[in-house]
Structures are given as C-alpha cells and as structure tokens.
Amino acid sequence: MSEENQPRSLTPYICGLILIGGLAALPFVLPPDGVERASIAQFFGRLHPAIVHLPIGLLVLVPLFEVLGLVSIWSHLQKSAGFVLGLATIGVLVATVAGWLLAWSGGYQGETVMNHLWGGIATSGACLMLVAFRQVYKSREGLVLIRLGYIPLLFATVGAMAWTSHQGSIITHGDDYLTKHMPASLRKFLGVPLTPPPAAKTTGTSLFATQIAPIFEKNCVACHKPSKHKGNLRMDTYALLMEGGDSGPPVVAGSLEKSDLYRRITLPADDEEFMPTDGKPALTHAEIKLIADWITAGAQP
Ligand code: HEC
Incomplete structure (x- = not known):
C-alpha cells in the first residue's frame, strides 16, 4: 500500500480551519477603530510593510512553476512549486496578522483599511485551501473537482492578492499613485479619468x-x-x-x-x-x- 492510499489524517485540515476562523474573527472582535494602542503592538505591526513583499514574490512564482512545469524540459520546476507554496502561505499568514496588528494598534480605520484587511484574510484562506488542494492535485486520487480546481484557484488567489496589495498601496500612497504620471494615451485606453479623482485640494483665493x-x-x-x-x-x-x-x-x-x-x-x-x-x-x-x-x-x- 503506497502512502497515497493511506487514509489522511484530519488534523491539518482542522488546524487550517481554526486558523482561518481566528483570522476572520479579528475584524469583528478587535477591529481597526482609529484608536492608537500599546507601542509594543505598533512595533510589531510596523513590520507589516517590511515583510509583506516577500510572500507576494513567492506566491507569483507558484503558478509560474506549475504551468512551466507542465513542459517536459522544465518538469523539475513542478517539484519546487509545493515548497514555494508552503513558504508563501506561511508568509501570507504572518503578513496578514502583522497587518491587522498595525491597523488595530496604529489608529487606522475606514473603508480602504477594511478592504485591505479582508483581502489579506481572504488571501490567507485561499493559500491554506491551495495547500490542501495541491495534495489532491498531485495524487491521482480524490475528488475530480478539487483536482481540476487547483489551477483556477491558484490564479484566483494571485488575483485576490494583487487586489489586496493595491488597497494597501492606496493607504500608503493615495489612490492616484499608480496613475498620476500615466501617459495620456494609455489613460484613454484604460479609461482612467483624466483628472484624478478630486484629491479634495482646496482651491481659490480666500x-x-x-x-x-x-x-x-x-x-x-x-x-x-x-x-x-x-x-x-x-x-x-x-x-x-x-x-x-x-x-x-x-x-x-x-x-x-x-x-x-x-x-x-x-x-x-x-x-x-x-x-x-x-x-x-x-x-x-x-x-x-x-x-x-x-x-x-x-x-x-
Ligand atoms: C501623528 C498623527 C496626528 C497628526 C499629525 C495630527 N493629529 Fe490631530 N489627532 C490625532 C489623534 C490620535 C487624535 C485623537 C486623540 C485625541 O483626541 O487627542 C486627534 C484628534 C484631533 C482633534 C480632536 C478631534 C475630535 O473631534 O475629537 C483635533 C481638533 C485635531 N486632532 C487637530 C489636529 C491639527 C490641527 C493637526 C495639525 C496641526 C493635527 N491634529 C495633526 C493624531 C494626529
């Protein structure tokens, strides 16, 4: 009997569910409400912008490795995909917790902050699901739906992460950071309004x-x-x-x-x-x- 055919232990799944349940509870139990808290919480929270780019980089490698790995001369890449996905998942979880800590303790609040936080939680949940799905994807057993679902879920997760990162950049740089110096022709093509959304600048001679x-x-x-x-x-x-x-x-x-x-x-x-x-x-x-x-x-x- 190969290892694949052994009944799988449920423990990792239960741990994953508890983890994601705990993360999803944070915005309700300890929401970012604009109040500043203990400076030690802010200290750890402020690590968020420093570490967040690492899992972003790792996660985009996973679809690259999986897809290129389908070509026989690059098949070795597929062997690394699971390891990189594991590292990315740990990174996403740590970055999400640090991000929540920063928002909760650093006096943040508002819609963009909540979007960013929920995006991080969704990306964390999706990464944990990917780790589980990949087991089934690689084994020749298990639900067809999960085997076929792995690759689409992988791309959806990268998409969710991109959206989440963008919310983060709006918090740090303002919402016209990416488009401010965009050439007019590209702006027109993408339908980006010519005058950036009113930056609420006060004008006049008063x-x-x-x-x-x-x-x-x-x-x-x-x-x-x-x-x-x-x-x-x-x-x-x-x-x-x-x-x-x-x-x-x-x-x-x-x-x-x-x-x-x-x-x-x-x-x-x-x-x-x-x-x-x-x-x-x-x-x-x-x-x-x-x-x-x-x-x-x-x-x-
Ligand atoms: C580093 C962040 C920071 C900066 C910069 C800052 N504030 Fe504040 N402000 C706060 C915090 C935190 C509070 C809420 C705590 C409090 O009421 O003291 C606050 C509250 C206030 C309030 C009371 C709001 C209310 O209704 O309770 C006023 C008025 C205010 N700030 C004016 C100013 C002015 C004027 C400036 C610029 C000269 C300024 N703030 C710059 C952080 C800041």
Whole structure:
C-alpha cells in the first residue's frame, strides 16, 4: 500500500480551519477603530510593510512553476512549486496578522483599511485551501473537482492578492499613485479619468485656500484623512473640518476659546492633547497667528 492510499489524517485540515476562523474573527472582535494602542503592538505591526513583499514574490512564482512545469524540459520546476507554496502561505499568514496588528494598534480605520484587511484574510484562506488542494492535485486520487480546481484557484488567489496589495498601496500612497504620471494615451485606453479623482485640494483665493489649508495639508492631514481619520476628524476638506469629529466641530467661527483646534495647537507640546501628536513638529508662531486670524475673522472657506 503506497502512502497515497493511506487514509489522511484530519488534523491539518482542522488546524487550517481554526486558523482561518481566528483570522476572520479579528475584524469583528478587535477591529481597526482609529484608536492608537500599546507601542509594543505598533512595533510589531510596523513590520507589516517590511515583510509583506516577500510572500507576494513567492506566491507569483507558484503558478509560474506549475504551468512551466507542465513542459517536459522544465518538469523539475513542478517539484519546487509545493515548497514555494508552503513558504508563501506561511508568509501570507504572518503578513496578514502583522497587518491587522498595525491597523488595530496604529489608529487606522475606514473603508480602504477594511478592504485591505479582508483581502489579506481572504488571501490567507485561499493559500491554506491551495495547500490542501495541491495534495489532491498531485495524487491521482480524490475528488475530480478539487483536482481540476487547483489551477483556477491558484490564479484566483494571485488575483485576490494583487487586489489586496493595491488597497494597501492606496493607504500608503493615495489612490492616484499608480496613475498620476500615466501617459495620456494609455489613460484613454484604460479609461482612467483624466483628472484624478478630486484629491479634495482646496482651491481659490480666500485666506483659507491660500494660507490655512496648506498648513493643515503639511501638518495635520496625514492623520486626519479618509483612510486614517484620528478622533474621527478629517481635515482634507473645509466642509469635513468644520463638521468635526468625536468632540464636535473643532473650529467655532469668531471664538478662539471655543475652538478645540486652536486650543490643541497652542497647548504645551508635551500635553496629551497637543496637535500634531507623535512628536511631529509644532506649528510655527506665524502659522498659529494665521489660524487665529482666520478663526477670529469668521473661519470662512
Ligand atoms: C501623528 C498623527 C496626528 C497628526 C499629525 C495630527 N493629529 Fe490631530 N489627532 C490625532 C489623534 C490620535 C487624535 C485623537 C486623540 C485625541 O483626541 O487627542 C486627534 C484628534 C484631533 C482633534 C480632536 C478631534 C475630535 O473631534 O475629537 C483635533 C481638533 C485635531 N486632532 C487637530 C489636529 C491639527 C490641527 C493637526 C495639525 C496641526 C493635527 N491634529 C495633526 C493624531 C494626529
């Protein structure tokens, strides 16, 4: 009796199911909610961008090895495919957990962050399935559906990973990073809109547009933007700034005392509520004066 014909142990399957169930529970139990947590969690979370590219590179090799390996002179490649898939799966799992840790502890929130997280979880689940499917694919036994399903699932997994990576790049670089310098002809061919989706840049000749918005852009928007709105406050448009966050409108026209934003930028730099946080350089006196003048004069757009 060859090893193939032995009844397979269920333990690896059960472990895989528990693993993927645990991962899928994370966004519900400990969701990224914009709150910053223990710095040790952030330390490990920040390894995510450093390690994530390794499993990406490994996973794209798997279909290459499997498909090229069908040609007889390259058949040795198929022998490595299972090993590379195993390494890629471990890498995807580690990168996904680190990514969740970064999002949960680093004050991230919002739709793109959730898309990215769910993409990572789906890719992890698909990789574990691939490992199981490949056993059946390689043996001549087992469900035909699984044997035939392995290669399509492999390509679908690479696709899911590509989509997930793109969500990640939107978080880091903004949503027009890939297309910003795309030649006009290619843009037209691919149907990418000529003007990138409104980057919510404030334009005009008002005091706000020319002096105040650039200060916010330089010092505040990094933490108060769609994918990362700390304290639920967005500062990338006038309307959203005036709407405010968890503690209501931060700017009250005409009143410096009632404007939480002004209070925060003028606190002592070591105060917990001082803005910008995280040891980012404080606004200059000239900048604070401009903001004070703008609020006193009615905080017009
Ligand atoms: C490094 C990230 C970071 C930067 C940069 C930053 N903030 Fe914040 N901001 C936070 C965090 C975190 C909170 C939520 C915790 C809190 O309320 O103190 C917050 C909350 C706020 C709030 C209160 C929102 C609410 O409704 O509770 C205001 C107002 C604010 N920031 C203004 C600013 C201004 C003005 C700047 C630029 C000068 C700025 N922030 C730059 C991280 C940042």
